Amino acid sequence: MQLKPNAFRLHETARGVETMSRFALAVLALASGVYTYLGVRDLLDGSATFVFFAAIIYSAAVSVAIYAFWTFMLRFVPLVVSGAQRAAMFVTMLVGCGMIIAMSSWLNAAALAGSAALEQHMAVTLQGYAEDLDNAHSRALASQSLLPDVERAAARFSTLAQDERESGALTGTTGSGSVVQLLTQMSTQMNQLAGTISGSREEVAGLFTQGSDRLATMRELVSTPGAIGPRSDAFQAEAVQLTALIAALQQTDVAASVKRAASDLSAGFIAPVADGSVGDLANRQTQVMETVRVSVDAQSAALTAAADEILATPAVEQRRFVPLSSAEAVIRYWGDFIPSWAGAISIDLLPVVLVLTLMIVNDAMRREAETLQEAETITAAEMLRAMALYKRMEAEGGAEAAAALAPHIAEIDTPQPAEGSPPQEKPAAEDGTVTPIDAAQRKRGDGPRPA
Numbered sequence: 001m002q003l004k005p006n007a008f009r010l011h012e013t014a015r016g017v018e019t020m021s022r023f024a025l026a027v028l029a030l031a032s033g034v035y036t037y038l039g040v041r042d043l044l045d046g047s048a049t050f051v052f053f054a055a056i057i058y059s060a061a062v063s064v065a066i067y068a069f070w071t072f073m074l075r076f077v078p079l080v081v082s083g084a085q086r087a088a089m090f091v092t093m094l095v096g097c098g099m100i101i102a103m104s105s106w107l108n109a110a111a112l113a114g115s116a117a118l119e120q121h122m123a124v125t126l127q128g129y130a131e132d133l134d135n136a137h138s139r140a141l142a143s144q145s146l147l148p149d150v151e152r153a154a155a156r157f158s159t160l161a162q163d164e165r166e167s168g169a170l171t172g173t174t175g176s177g178s179v180v181q182l183l184t185q186m187s188t189q190m191n192q193l194a195g196t197i198s199g200s201r202e203e204v205a206g207l208f209t210q211g212s213d214r215l216a217t218m219r220e221l222v223s224t225p226g227a228i229g230p231r232s233d234a235f236q237a238e239a240v241q242l243t244a245l246i247a248a249l250q251q252t253d254v255a256a257s258v259k260r261a262a263s264d265l266s267a268g269f270i271a272p273v274a275d276g277s278v279g280d281l282a283n284r285q286t287q288v289m290e291t292v293r294v295s296v297d298a299q300s301a302a303l304t305a306a307a308d309e310i311l312a313t314p315a316v317e318q319r320r321f322v323p324l325s326s327a328e329a330v331i332r333y334w335g336d337f338i339p340s341w342a343g344a345i346s347i348d349l350l351p352v353v354l355v356l357t358l359m360i361v362n363d364a365m366r367r368e369a370e371t372l373q374e375a376e377t378i379t380a381a382e383m384l385r386a387m388a389l390y391k392r393m394e395a396e397g398g399a400e401a402a403a404a405l406a407p408h409i410a411e412i413d414t415p416q417p418a419e420g421s422p423p424q425e426k427p428a429a430e431d432g433t434v435t436p437i438d439a440a441q442r443k444r445g446d447g448p449r450p451a
Helices: 005-016 018-041 048-079 085-143 147-167 178-223 228-251 255-267 281-311 324-333 333-348 353-367 372-376 380-413 438-446
Strands: none
Touching: 005 018, 005 353, 018 048, 018 085, 018 333, 018 353, 048 085, 048 353, 085 178, 085 228, 085 255, 085 281, 085 333, 085 353, 147 178, 147 255, 147 281, 178 228, 178 255, 281 324, 324 333, 372 438
């Protein structure tokens, strides 16, 4: 095959970069092996010696596999010309790339972004715990919102009892009778309910303060630089304590207690017997106590409805912090670490560019090469005959050239006659033959004619 100048330069350049290609492939395989070692080390359990040798063996196997695979691709893909065969090679290369990603690239990404992914996991979990604490606190505070209604009801019953005692505002007769006794009883029950609600306020505030302190400690563990392992362990311990505080905060919810107390106000209403002995005082007391009963029922229904609304709010589910390995964290939060994934995959798949480059260069050399079809099919015998014919052509060509130059050489060697003298005739050869010089002279008409 005879190469054109451009094809020859491509060929020489491809040969010149072959050593560099091998070196680059070896460096990439070694780098992938190192990061694979760092990634797989966190996935293995056992003694330090076992983990070390197991990770070394796995990373060495990955490096050898990557180097061997891409060496095969660099050697064979540029040489395949057929479309079907080249498509089969591309499918093979695609399968190999998928296997390399499966056994190496995700571990490389874990080595590159494992610590950051674990911090991301802790930050996401921390945000969930903060939301749970706020929801539990809000629900506890919602129960506190019932306190003003209960206090107003207690104050109203107390005021009515005092007015009835001092001025007979309800029955028209002053003194402490059955009505005053009933109103005082309702006021006392309402005050007890208000005391229950108020008593939980301090407990709610204390639990929320402790939870906030735990959250602050967890934030410091997320943002503080240092080894991720100890920080993750401390974060898990704080998460357990915070979960307990959130559960305790939910137990301080007095909505259910308020509902039961409100129901008891109506269901457990016991009116005293009218004790009026003057005129129709007993009838008036009975009418007032019935009015108080209706008022108590209305107050009970209002408190029950308010408590049901609070209880309808979904309870905060307990959250559990699940520790992850660096590889699991990178896979779970892969969308936040796309640059790290790109770098990890590029280390393993960069030789694809080299393979495609060599394929294009070889195609260019094949297109620009001048191919002699006859020379590709000639036999050895035909080659020997062609060489013999070439030698004969060279010999005959030399003899004809000598014959053509002989007359000019003779003219240079023969002396010319003086002016006016007849031309001298050259005798013929003694044997009667004609020399080449005589033949040339006769052809020009200068020599003697034969007899």
